[in-house]
Every structure is written in structure tokens, then in C-alpha cells.
Amino acid sequence: xxxxxxxxxxxPKIPESVLVVIHTPxxxxxxxERADKPGxxxxxxxxxxxxxxxxxxxxxxxxxxxTAILIGSAAVPRSALRDWGLQNVYEIYPVWRHxxxxxxxxxxxxxFGLTVPxxxxxxxxxxxHVAHVWLPWRDAADxxxxxxxxxxxxxxxxxxxxx
Numbered sequence: 001x002x003x004x005x006x007x008x009x010x011x012p013k014i015p016e017s018v019l020v021v022i023h024t025p026x027x028x029x030x031x032x033e034r035a036d037k038p039g040x041x042x043x044x045x046x047x048x049x050x051x052x053x054x055x056x057x058x059x060x061x062x063x064x065x066x067t068a069i070l071i072g073s074a075a076v077p078r079s080a081l082r083d084w085g086l087q088n089v090y091e092i093y094p095v096w097r098h099x100x101x102x103x104x105x106x107x108x109x110x111x112f113g114l115t116v117p118x119x120x121x122x123x124x125x126x127x128x129h130v131a132h133v134w135l136p137w138r139d140a141a142d143x144x145x146x147x148x149x150x151x152x153x154x155x156x157x158x159x160x161x162x163x
Contacts (some may be wrong), residue, residue, distance in 0.1 A: 010099075012099065012100050012101040012104070013047045013099045013100050014047050014048045014049075014050070014051060015047070015092070015100055015104050015106065015107040015108065016047065016048050016051075016107065016108050016109075016110075017045055017046055017047040017048065017058070017107055017108070017109050017110070018044075018045065018046060018048075018055055018058045018059050018062060018109065018110050018111075018112055019043055019044070019045050019088075019109050019110070019111050019112070019148065019149060019152055020043055020044040020045070020059050020062065020063055020081075020112045020113070020114050021043050021111070021112070021113045021114070021149075021152050021153055021156060022043065022044060022063070022067070022069065022114045022116055023113065023114070023115060023116070023137065023156060023160075024115070024116060024117065024118045024120075024134070025115060025117075025118070025160075026118060027136065027137045027156055027157065027160065028118070028134045028135060028136055028137070028140075029043070029134065029135055029136075029137050029140035029141075029153055029156065030043070030044075030067070030116075030122065030132060030133075030134055031043065031132065031133050031134075031135060031140055031143055031144065032044070032066060032067070032122075032124060032128075032129040032131070032132045033129055033130050033131040033132070034128070034129060034130075035126065035127060035128055035129055035130045037095075037145075038130070039145075040145040041133075041143045041144055041145060042144060042145060042146055042149050043144070043149055043152070043153070044059075044062050044063050044066045044067060045062065045109070045149075046058060046061070046062030046065070046066070047107075049061070055083070055110050055112075056078075056081065056083075059071065059081055059112050059114070060072065060081075063114065065125055065128075066124065066125055066128055066129060067122045067123065067124065067132070068121075068122065068123035068124075069114075069116060069120060069122065071114065075116070075117060075120065076114070076116050076117075076120070080114055080115045080116065081112055081113075081114050082112060082113045082114075082115075082159065083110070083111075083112055084111045084112060084113055084152075084155070084159050086110070086111040086152070086155075087108055087109065087110055087111070088108070088109040088111065088148040088151075088152075089106055089107070089108050089109075090106065090107060090109065090147075090148055091105055091106055092104070092105055092106060092107050109148060111152045113156065113159050113160070115160070137153055137154070137156045137157065138154075140153050141153040141154045
């Protein structure tokens, strides 16, 4: 009998994540549509890969994975990423709880802003997202499915000194 190599199960997600509001200097906001939930538009989000992963590295990794925008490149220097010092604690939607350890029901989300030049190209990971759009910040907030994401987008002018 031949041994079958089964893929090892994924470890549970860490219930600590980042939300990165990607925007231009004119406050147009990038939203991406989830592949697993058509009609669910959001900013870049993602969980830490390890408990000790610095949040800035989580942002860099998730932005690169989901949009192919490279933080630290000539076009998007590391200084373009700003920690807004905001945290949201929210209940994980039941449809996604299976990704976490048994009994985990809440996530802590850290909010960041990323300023990119107008016209920055976006290349989506088709496993995760199927479409993207740049919208003026108020319109982007209206399209976000997540209340914490919409609230973060509405705070954008405050964090860019454009109030």
C-alpha cells in the first residue's frame, strides 16, 4: 500500500489583525471585493502570521499579498504607512469562525493608513479578491460591508490633516 501525503491542516488564525486603508493624497480609497463573498467590499485586512509578528510587517505582507503594492518601494516608501493608533475589537462573523481556534469569537483589529500615488497599479490575488475600485472616501465608506472598516474610512480626513 502506498503512503498518501495529505496536506497538513492550517493552524488556527490568530485573532489579531490589521486593517489598512489604502488611499491617494486626494483621499480616493482602494476597496477590494472578496472572492468568497461577492458584494463584500473592504480595505486590505489580515491576521498576524505569528504572535510576535510586528504589526507593520503584517501590514506589509497583507498589502503585498492582496494588492501587489510593495511598501518600502520607491513609489511607496515605508513612511507612507501610518499607524492610526486605533483598535477595534469585534465579534468574528460566524461564517469565518472555523478559521480560528475553538472558542475564539472576537478579533482585535489595528488600523493603519497607507498613502499611495494616484494611479498606483493593483494586482489582486484571485483566490482572495475578484475586483477593485478607487472611490472618494465618503463613497468608499458607504460601500464597505464591515462597520469598523466604514468607520475607519470616515476618519481618513482626520488622519491626513484634511478636515
